[in-house]
Amino acid sequence: MPHMPVPLKSSEPVQDEASDVRSTLKHVNQPTALEIFAAFYPLATGYLLAYAALDWISSADLSFPLRVSFWNPLAGLDLVLLIYGGWRYFPLVLLAPLLADLAFGRVSFVWDMEVGQMLVSGLASSVGVFILQRSVTRFDPKLQSMRDIGMLLLAGSIASLLYASGNVAMALGKGLLKTEEAFLAFRMFGVGQFSGMISLTPLLLMRLMGESHLLDNKRRLALGIAIGSIVLALTLVRGQDIYVWFFLLAIPVAWMAILAGVEGACLGLLAVQIGVVLHIGTQHALIGQVSILQARLLVLCLTALAIGVLMSERRKFEQQVRQHQEALFRLGRIGSMGEVAAAIAHEINQPLMAAGTYMRLVETSLASATVDRNEAAQITRKAVEQIDRAAEVIRNIRGLTKLDRSGRLEHRLSALVENALKICRIGLEERQISCRVVLAPDLPPVYVIGIQIEQVLVNLIQNAADAVTPGRGTIVISAIPLGRDKVEVSVSDNGTGFPEPLLDGESLLFWTTKIDGNGIGLSLCRTIVEAHEGKFQLKNVASGAIVHFTLPVAGPFSHD
Incomplete structure (x- = not known):
């Protein structure tokens, strides 16, 4: 007689337990309504306020059967919202024109047109946006290359053509045009929307994506003067024929x-x-004149953007060349394998010597008649810290031959000095x-790789200690x-x-006055200092020697 399969009774509790776990994980991973609102509200509010402001500015009273804008930046704002915020903001993009019309009392109540x-x-x-996301x-929404700008212009031109075609088709169908x-x-x-997109979308995307450098101190004054000259030019032609003086x-x-x-x-x-x-808006402009001015503005937009793209590409190329030159300059200092080995030996020698000193103290403590376990444990921890430090030095020595900022953080200089003194004490x-x-007392934090600056301080302190007379030396x-x-x-x-x-100014490499030094x-x-964009200077003074070096301050542009 064949054996009948017997269900395991224990499987039901296991399945129930797994179901409970899945239910719990689903509950944990699901955001609350408050979290969704907190993530959605700031960007949505900023978008609606910007939409209303730009809609009000761009609404010119033109002699035309339709409400045609000379300049329409609203589609550019829509592109930025959907690229940066995602498709969950699409309903807001649909409702924004109606909300703006309600706010300014422009609703015609011809609901099929609205x-x-x-x-x-x-x-x-x-x-x-769909084209850009393929x-x-x-x-790349950070607009890091000429290709990204080109793709944005292509997508914007297609969106502008669809917008113009749809509006003209509706107007013809309703007999408003x-x-x-029609042409x-x-x-x-199309031209009004495309011109608005060219100026607004790249500027906002670069700002939101953290690639903006407009507020750089070197450019702030010059850009302010340029904008002031634009305002002055517009003031001078006020009441005159702007089409001639454009x-x-x-x-x-x-x-x-x-x-x-580009920015x-x-x-x-x-x-x-x-x-x-x-x-x-202050003049009764003829539609033909506005159309000509619109075409001139489009030419200016494309020309200025082309100049901006070329200048951005040139600066990027110059920066790459400069980085390669600096990297080669550093490699020239530590070029051969023997020099690299000397550098590693020098850097790890200090923490390993400190670790050896701590371990000898532990050995002495254990050999004594009365062993203080707490003291031995504390000294052992210090030895382990120095061994870990030696390992970190080896990991960071590679950063001396390349321009690597990935490990930079904000540090209080007092903490770096304190850590260096612990090793030398x-x-x-x-x-x-x-x-x-x-x-x-008002010292700002610095933006550095902490262990490398600590190593600079350790080297300089130990060099100073070797140069002074024991018992009378001061650092x-x-x-x-x-x-x-x-x-x-x-x-x-x-x-x-x-x-x-x-x-x-002679090379510092392999220069030493110590019998056992490696220079x-x-x-x-x-x-290390120059890799942090600093300056390193040696001086002799009446009382002895002094080394000056500079470090970058942590600030809003430190991560560029």
Whole structure:
């Protein structure tokens, strides 16, 4: 008789338990309504406020059967929202035109036209975003290359054509537009939207994606002067024929494109477009004149953007060349395998010697009649810390031959000095050398790789200790702010000073006055400091020697 399968009774509780776990995980991973609202609300509110402001600015009273805008940046704003925020904001893109009309009392209550305009506007923008998000386009919203700008212009032009076609088709169907006016309306719809997208979308995307450098101190004043000149030019032509004097506005826009690349071009274009729209709003402009001015503005937009793209590409190329040159310069200092080995040996020798000293103290403690377990454990922990430090030094030594910022963080200089002194304290105490720390009270945090700057301080402290007389030596570590973006650190001693060849600018590599020295310490210090965009300087003073070096201050542009 065949055996009948018998169900296992224990399987039911196991299944129930697994079901409970899945239910719990689903509950844990599901965001709450409050979290969804908190993530959605700020961007949605900013979008609606910007939409209302731009809609109000761009609404010019033109002699035309349809409400055609000379300049329409709203589609560019829609593109930014969908690219940056995602498709969950698409309903908001659809509703924004109706909400703006309600806010400004422009609702015609011809609901088929209102709904049609909403759908045309929203679908045109969504098609542009859909094109950009295809894998074949490889579009980067940070706009890091000329190709990304080109793809954005292509998607924007397609969206503008769809927007113009949809609006003209609806107007013809409702009898609001004559057949002979269709082409002119199509051109004004498309050119107005495309011009608005060119100036607004790249500027907002670069700002939101963290690639904006407009507020750089070196450019802020020049860009302010350029915008002021645009305002001045618009003021001078106020009440006159702007169509004749339009070329005056091209000069500051081109200057801004040269100064700040794509961002500068877009900012200048935005200022010109807003100014021209406000100028047109104060006059009874003929539709033919506005169409000509619109075409000139489009030419200015494309020209300025081309200049901005070329300048951005040039600056990127120059930066790459500079980085390669600096990397080769550093590799020239630590080029051969023997020099690299010397550098590694020098850097790990200090923490390993400290670890050995700690372990000998543990050995002495264990050999004594009374063993203090707490003290032995504390000394052992210090030895382990130094061994870990040696391992981290080996991991970081590679960063000295390349431009790597990935490990940089904000650090308090006082903490870096304290860590360096922990390593040197035993040697200083054994030779009865005093060490004072004098840091300015208003010292800002620095943006550095912490262990590398600690290693610089350790090298300089130990060099100073070797230069002074035991029992009478004094080392002073000080730091003061240097301008707004640097901190100057100094390590001074009352020793014999530096040899004259070093002060005359001779290479620091393999230069040493110690019998057992390898001459790599000062060279590595300078390499580390210069890798942090700092300056490294040796000086002799009446009382001994002093080393100055600068470090970058942590701030809003530290991560660029």
